[in-house]
Amino acid sequence: MECLGCSLANQKLSVHVVWEDNHVCCFLDHNPYNEGHVLILPKNHARYVDDLCNETTDSLMKASKLITKAIKKLYKPDGITICQNGGAFDDLTHFHMHIIPRYEGQNFAEFYEEDPEAQPKDNVQLAKTKIDMINTLKVLD
DSSP states (O other): OOOHHHHHHTTSSOOOEEEEOSSEEEEEOSSOSSTTOEEEEESSOOSSGGGSOHHHHHHHHHHHHHHHHHHHHHHOOSEEEEEOOOGGGOTTSSOOEEEEEEOTTOOGGGGGOOOTTSSOOOHHHHHHHHHHHHHHHHHHO
């Protein structure tokens, strides 16, 4: 059975894709910490960063730089956090990076809350954010 991350990265499940190339897929987190929170997943299965081929690693870095520029332009955050969780902290069992706009006064420990109701999902807002991100990325790419 294919892992959840592979299904998401290859769009076998519904995701709000904002950018992709042959190696990675970038889409909005379905339960964002802040508006513009993007996940970057390799299209080929890899569990850990040291499992990635060089081409995928290059695409991950290109995508993270491009997404960061778009987030800065659209949301004017006080900072951006880029993180990757592995092992027991990896719900997808598939390598992924988070690109998260952050604002002063936020406690990032909230990002790791287990309560799914802490940050409600809003598909209408995700669809709007997707359009904004895609339009901005077209200009930056």
